[in-house]
Amino acid sequence: MEHTDMLRKVDRLGRIGISVKLRREMNIEMYDDIEIFLEDDFVILKKFHAIRPCLITGQVREGNLEFANGKIVLSPEGVRVLLKELKKCTSNKNNIVL
Structure with a gap:
């Protein structure tokens, strides 16, 4: 797993922000669907493709x-x-x- 050197806090609504740099690299646009997977103690986010x-x-x-x-x-x-x-x-x- 690649380390991004990014640290984000969870806000009071349970949200985290994804940096512009990472969104551009992953081609994530506003309102894109993101899949969430759990693997051991990892939370994995993946851009959803219908x-x-x-x-x-x-x-x-x-x-x-x-x-x-x-x-x-x-x-x-x-x-x-x-x-x-x-x-x-x-x-x-x-x-x-x-």
Whole structure:
């Protein structure tokens, strides 16, 4: 986990501020949704994407496709890249037959 050297106090309403520098780095705009995760004694904040990014290209777009009950998300470009790599892996020299 990367340390940011930032320290923030929780206000009386339970809020914390996120610095402009960090918001710019994470591409967080005003009114963006933020997901909150708990892991052991860590609180993890993550920008929410209603449309999940492609696992290969990272593209977030409506044309992304979901496979394996939503566990794998690929953009059309990601599908092309994956198919190309799968063809290499499934060649006869690797003794893998589909």
